[in-house]
Amino acid sequence: xxxxxxxxxxxxxxxxxxxxxxxxxxxxxxxxxxxxxxxxxxxxxxxxxxxxxxxxxxxxxxxxxxxxxxxxxxxxxxxxxxxxxxxxxxxxxxxxxxxxxxxxxxxxxxxxxxxxxxxxxxxxxxxxxxxxxxxxxxxxxxxxxxxxxxxxxxxxxxxxxxxxxxxxxxxxxxxxxxxxxxxxxxxxxxxxxxxxxxxxxxxxxxxxxxxxxxxxxxxxxxxxxxxxxxxxxxxxxxxxxxxxxxxxxxxxxxxxxxxxxxxxxxxxxxxxxxxxxxxxxxxxxxxxxxxxxxxxxxxxxxxxxxxxxxxxxxxxxxxxxxxxxxxxxxxxxxxxxxxxxxxxxxxxxxxxxxxxxxxxxxxxxxxxxxxxxxxxxxxxxxxxxxx
Numbered sequence: 188x189x190x191x192x193x194x195x196x197x198x199x200x201x202x203x204x205x206x207x208x209x210x211x212x213x214x215x216x217x218x219x220x221x222x223x224x225x226x227x228x229x230x231x232x233x234x235x236x237x238x239x240x241x242x243x244x245x246x247x248x249x250x251x252x253x254x255x256x257x258x259x260x261x262x263x264x265x266x267x268x269x270x271x272x273x274x275x276x277x278x279x280x281x282x283x284x285x286x287x288x289x290x291x292x293x294x295x296x297x298x299x300x301x302x303x304x305x306x307x308x309x310x311x312x313x314x315x316x317x318x319x320x321x322x323x324x325x326x327x328x329x330x331x332x333x334x335x336x337x338x339x340x341x342x343x344x345x346x347x348x349x350x351x352x353x354x355x356x357x358x359x360x361x362x363x364x365x366x367x368x369x370x371x372x373x374x375x376x377x378x379x380x381x382x383x384x385x386x387x388x389x390x391x392x393x394x395x396x397x398x399x400x401x402x403x404x405x406x407x408x409x410x411x412x413x414x415x416x417x418x419x420x421x422x423x424x425x426x427x428x429x430x431x432x433x434x435x436x437x438x439x440x441x442x443x444x445x446x447x448x449x450x451x452x453x454x455x456x457x458x459x460x461x462x463x464x465x466x467x468x469x470x471x472x473x474x475x476x477x478x479x480x481x482x483x484x485x486x487x488x489x490x491x492x493x494x495x496x497x498x499x500x501x502x503x504x505x506x507x508x509x510x511x512x513x514x515x516x517x518x519x520x521x522x523x524x525x526x527x528x529x530x531x532x533x534x535x536x537x538x539x540x541x542x543x544x545x546x547x548x549x550x551x552x553x554x555x556x557x558x559x560x561x562x563x564x565x566x567x568x569x570x571x572x573x574x
Contacts, residue, residue: 194251195253199244202247209240220415222471223467223470225285236401239272243397245264249330269315269339270309272343273343294530350376369411379406419493427495437504438551442547446545447543448505448541451494451539452499452501452538454473457496464533475531477491477493479518479524479526480518480521483514486521487509538565539561
């Protein structure tokens with residue numbers, strides 16, 4: 188077998204490896220990965236990555252001159268490959284915006300503005316079927332970049348770099364180690380693809396970009412999976428397992444002089460949000476409440492967690508700046524701020540109950556029962572506090 192044949196086989200095996208690895212990740216992305224919208228967008232990102240790998244493999248024989256690169260089939264495949272790069276970048280961008288709680292993702296005007304660059308890329312790809320604006324055939328009979336090829340690269344790279352910038356902004360304001368870990372994953376995603384692009388500029392016709400994107404995708408997936416051990420995948424708050432451990436440790440140190448406040452929150456009429464507006468909007472409502480509770484925990488130096496369903500938990504050391512009832516006001520005020528920031532278009536109300544622990548002999552289940560009883564009494568008397 189000659190050198191060219193060995194090169195083609197090695198290249199195709201690399202693309203095949205990327206496709207198999209990508210399919211494996213897609214199959215592992217389940218409901219525990221995040222919200223319904225997050226899961227869908229991440230799968231779209233991986234799906235278009237598979238399309239890129241497939242078209243990359245199909246274009247290879249034309250790139251190497253095995254088949255004539257000036258044929259109609261060659262032009263269509265190369266154009267599809269260029270467009271698939273933009274689709275990978277776009278869906279990575281949309282997934283990252285949802286994951287980083289960019290509420291503007293739900294705004295139609297925001298979508299239109301951020302789809303304009305991709306619309307330009309689509310127009311360039313269509314034009315290239317008739318005029319070689321993105322790529323053509325050079326004097327050596329191989330592919331050569333067109334006058335506007337750099338525009339297509341800038342568009343795709345722009346989506347990736349905007350995620351990096353927003354990740355850096357979020358990382359600087361992150362309140363927990365897990366949040367910093369997640370934002371760092373979004374920031375570092377761009378490193379391998381950029382290195383691969385630079386490498387391809389000096390050593391063309393290699394599967395470096397496919398390998399670079401795969402490496403970054405695997406890094407993000409593993410980081411988010413690791414963070415899920417003690418964190419709720421939908422809201423980013425601590426999960427029930429971590430809450431059980433934290434509450435037990437606080438109860439063991441409780442005393443009359445250093446009480447522990449346990450708060451339980453429940454979203455009023457949450458089923459109606461799911462039934463009337465859909466589960467994606469229900470997930471969004473849960474994340475908004477979690478955002479408000481996270482802010483309240485920061486203000487009261489407390490511990491916030493999602494207990495399950497639409498029920499949340501806040502644990503606060505007593506003896507601080509707030510009395511138990513005052514912390515309820517802190518929760519309501521921060522929830523109101525989160526709702527205003529999200530611009531939901533409808534109101535969210537919550538009912539809150541609490542219990543005070545003053546002895547290490549208190550049982551967690553008993554405290555939860557006391558807090559739940561107050562919550563349901565509150566729900567019956569006022570139907571929740573309007574946020």
